[in-house]
Amino acid sequence: MQLDCTQTPxxxxxxxxxxxxxxxxxxxxxxRMRDLVTAEGGRVLLDLSQVTFIDSSGLGAVVAVRKALGPERPLELAGLTPAVEKVFRLTRMDTVFTIRPALSDIAAGTQHAL
Structure with a gap:
């Protein structure tokens, strides 16, 4: 699974x-998400703009990451493609997660490939 991370304060x-x-x-x-988010920090935003398919196992994995972060460190989602957005809407996970339309309004810091 190819993930990379952009970090701001x-x-x-x-x-x-x-x-x-x-x-x-x-x-x-x-x-991989567990490895990335083990350090203390603020909000975590998951950019799903390249993901065109997610099944129940994938959805469960995203929910597991949210639970692992705990209530003090929210997991937000951005850039959902239509098919992925439909899965979140049909499962009502769109009421659980904060979903942002795109990353364009978020300041980017340095990028680290994993």
Missing amino acids: DLMIVHVREARIDAAGAIDFKD
Whole structure:
């Protein structure tokens, strides 16, 4: 699972560089996200703009990351493609997550590939 991270003092943006988060990659996604977010910090924004498909395993992985962060460190989502947005809407996860339309209004810091 290809992820890279953009860090600012109070925001970590994790860019998913894959077209799918599905059963085949859900465990890898959770492991990589856990590695990224272990450091203390502020909000975490998950950029899903390159993800065109997510299944129940992928959705479960995103929810697991949210739970692992805890209530004091929110996980927000951005750039949902139509198919991914539909999954979040149909499962009512759009009421659980803060979903931003795009990253264009967020200041970017340095980028680190993983």
